[in-house]
Amino acid sequence: MENETGQGDGDRSLAPAVTRAVAVLDMLAANREESFGPSELGRRLGIAKSSVSNVCHALAQGGLLRQVDGEYCLGQRLVEYGEAYLAGVDLVQQFHAACLELAEDEEETLQLAVLDGSDVVYLARRGGGHPIRLVSEVGRHLPATCTAVGKAMLATLSERELAERLGADQELRGLTANSVRTRAELDRQLSEIRARGYAVDDEEAGEGIFCLASTVPTRSGTTAAVSVTLLKARHSREREQRLVELLRKLVGDLAGRLGSTGVRG
Structure with a gap:
């Protein structure tokens, strides 16, 4: 009863x-x-x-x-509660869980980062089968314009947001001789990223390092991106295309775990 x-x-x-x-x-x-x-x-x-x-x-x-x-x-209040819950999901924990779903013999290094002003902050890493010495240690800040994860996230911003983060200075900070140095060149690269669907760091953050990255839609307001990193000597067009598919799989899995859908470049 x-x-x-x-x-x-x-x-x-x-x-x-x-x-x-x-x-x-x-x-x-x-x-x-x-x-x-x-x-x-x-x-x-x-x-x-x-x-x-x-x-x-x-x-x-x-x-x-x-x-x-x-x-x-x-x-409407239920939407606010839902967003608060999603914001509390542990991004790092879900990144590691998503990495476990990838092939165990995956050779390349995977990283997770978020935007902090004009910098990126690296939150997590899953090492690959080929040890790489990276400047992007977990917890370290790097100029967003020098990294694949940074440029992927910058490409999602409006012109106003870009100006707020990068300031009025047309000269950009660099880490290597290959780093983008001007706003004009950065704008050109960001247009390519939006069209291509992923960002590239070709020895711009560290010599001998090649990196691909894409953003992760989170619905909680956090701007995040994941990347796959390899030695430049191992890069080829064929390997790049395979790693792009790996990146898309990782982004899709992670977006689903974070309660979002879709993949942004």
Whole structure:
């Protein structure tokens, strides 16, 4: 027999009002294209109409429900809670979990980074079968314009955002003789990245190092990117295309774990 919590007598809730509220939200989420009045919700849930009315009124006051012509549907506040949850997902943990899904014999180094002003910050790395000495140690800041992960993330920004991050100076910081040095050259590269779908660092952050990168859509507002790095001596056009596919697979898996969809270049 059900009681006013919508549960059997053997499953009595310690907080009946909360249990009723969860039941109402679950019902509306399962029928997200419809709205229901208290009578219909009570009938479907086995809860007294008066209890449902009180619950719905309180949820609407808190923005969790929206009332339209005497019926209720989900409210905007739930979106904020969802975004807060997604923002709390451990990006580094999910990166390592996604890396485990790749072939165990993968030879190249994988890295995760985020933007911090005009720099990138490296958060995690999964070493490959070929040891590489990198300037991009975990926790280190590097100029975004010198790295594949940085340029991939910069390519997603508007002109206003780029100006805010890079400033008015047309001369850019460099790390090697191959680093991009001017805003004009950077803008040209960013256009290529948007068209190609991934960024390239050809000995721009470190001599003898070649890197490919793509952004990870997170829905939480964090701008992140992952990269695959190899020795320049190992680079070939054929290997690059294979690594681009690896990168896309990693981005897709990681985006799914972070509650997002789609791949951005």
